[in-house]
Amino acid sequence: MNDYLEVKNLSKSFEGFRLHDITFTLPKGYIMGLIGPNGSGKTTTIKLILNMLKRTSGEVKILGFDNIANEQEAKRNLGVVFDSNYFSDEWKISQVEKSVSAFYENWNTQKFSETLKKFHIQPSKKVKELSKGMQMKLMLACAFSYDAKLLILDEPTSGLDPVSRDELLHILSEYIEDGEHSVLFSTHLTRDLERAADYITYIRYGELFFSGGKDEFLDLFRIVKGGREELTADLSKKMLGIRNFSTGFEALVKTEDLKQYAHLNAEPATIDDIVVFTSKRGEPYE
Amino acid sequence: MNDIWRAAKLDFSLVKPYVKSICFTMVLPVVFAAVNRSLLTGISFAMCFIAMTTGYTFSVTEKNSMERLYGILPIRKSDMVIGRYIFIMIMGITALIFSLAVHPVILTILGESISAFDHISAAVIGIFLFALYTVFQLPGYYKLGSIKGRVFMYIPVAGFLITLLFLTKVPVGESRLLFTVIHSPVLLMLSTVILVIAMYAVSIRVSIQILKNKEV
Incomplete structure (x- = not known):
């Protein structure tokens, strides 16, 4: 078995x-x-x-x-x-x-x-x-x-x-x-x-x-980071979860969509990141 | 049968730390027997008191969230329930044997004479009373837990009083069947045993159903 x-x-x-x-x-x-x-x-x-x-x-x-x-x-x-x-x-x-x-x-x-x-x-x-x-x-x-x-x-x-x-x-x-x-x-x-x-x-x-x-x-997701001016309304719609800071933002995205975020810094996501971002149902994380 | 016995032993291990207080409840009715100069009174109190300690297993289980342990053990829920009934019956029988051994000695010292019929009738009534208490109590404990379930303790007490009241109103002499049973120790014992078995069979069945439907 x-x-x-x-x-x-x-x-x-x-x-x-x-x-x-x-x-x-x-x-x-x-x-x-x-x-x-x-x-x-x-x-x-x-x-x-x-x-x-x-x-x-x-x-x-x-x-x-x-x-x-x-x-x-x-x-x-x-x-x-x-x-x-x-x-x-x-x-x-x-x-x-x-x-x-x-x-x-x-x-x-x-x-x-x-x-x-x-x-x-x-x-x-x-x-x-x-x-x-x-x-x-x-x-x-x-x-x-x-x-x-x-x-x-x-x-x-x-x-x-x-x-x-x-x-x-x-x-x-x-x-x-x-x-x-x-x-x-x-x-x-x-x-x-x-x-x-x-x-x-x-x-x-x-x-x-x-x-x-x-x-x-872990391969399914990535964390992308960038300045506030780089976060357009179009992009934010596609992101699974966003966390805004005074200087910029970080967001969870699907790895398959990574090409759309080529201008942003991408890092591997941890399990914690995936759970935290996805649990917010994609709503902005303030 | 092995699993039932294992479940009964597990229940004993739950109340093991409280054996002293359980023993105390067996000793206390000796005083009632002595004060009332009656074996029947002593036995009735003894069985009532020991029936009050049957909630210990449920209390310890609840206090330690041990329903989770019972939930993971490889044992059928029905065997778990029957094991608990067996353990509680053993407690009742122990109290009865202790009382039947000690109370007559005390009463004899006090100058009362105890006949064989007194022994038999006290034992039969003791068994019946204990069964009457526990067949209501245990399903109550399974359903409501050890604290809320205690309310079931008083239903048989009330029931017993009503039965006593009813019996005094019934002219025994006119009922041939009742007269024969009451005046024949063998028939009295036999009918009590049959009644007790029937009561426990129904009570066990109800408790198993409650446990099977219970979510922990």
Whole structure:
């Protein structure tokens, strides 16, 4: 099986929000960044994948198993890390293992102990005594102990200091090294993905904006810069987003349209640039 | 069955830090039994008190947002629900056994004589009361959470009082069936067991439906 996660035409309607027709595929051995501004539908997508929300329509396959019809099989090799811990704060780490390991036939106690050691987590501590970063590592340690093939992380870096974020990215890179594991990584801190992600799925206002290779995504856009007098009304209409300064402007444009901006300085766009400019729906950014 | 048992064990691990306070609720009714010099009163209070602690699993789950953990574990929602019912029934049975062992000793020390029939009738009523409380409580907790769901606790209490009132108005002697059941320990036990099983079957089914439709 080549694709660890298949999401097809996934939709969900709430009052005041609609996630519409989301389709993407995560192949084995890669990290995919799920990006979008707050409220765009990232967590909804993840909850639909995990069958925590009932979908309006669409299909989700985890490691080849339908996430509803074969929920148990789908979740047997799935690890999940949320933005905050989901264990009882009164549990000691040893109790976490005792409680969770029972549900996984391939739980490896030795691996759990080794991972705790590697992450500098003392088994005698209670969950509530761990820092946010350590709690995130504990969730990872559990997922690694039953050799979860697919890891889904929902905003794991929010609230983490830069050192912990860097550590997490290093852990994830190691995790997919053997080509047998994949990661879906939702975040609005897109700088984390510049380094780690191979694929990007960008959801904007509940709709799929892009899903594909990270390099392909970055190649689609450029940042152009120029003086205020160079920004004509015609040009600004074609730009995806503009940020004006007292001395000039910068704008996000499609790389295929770059010829029209030959008189301006063009630079590669970062994921942050693309998300920020496109989230403004092309309206001028003042 | 394995998954149901695992779910029950997971629930036990949730309330493990609160075992002392749960044990206290088992000890307290001894006082009521002693004051009222009645095994039935003691058992009734014991089952009522232990039923009040069934919300602990829901409270701990809510406090720690553990519905996300339950959401990612490879276990069917129906097994999760049945596991919780099993755990809560074990709590009830533990409280009943403790009370049936301790209360008669205290009452005997106080000079009361307790017959085998007293034991049986107290056990039967205890089981029935506990079932009556929990079959309403648990779907309520699943639907509304541990705080709002507590309101369901009072429905069976009210229901029990109404039943008592109703029974005093019914001339037992005129109803052959009721007379036979009440005066036969075997029939009383059998009918209670059947009623309790039926109540739990309906309650579990409702709770599973609630959980299946719940979005977290």
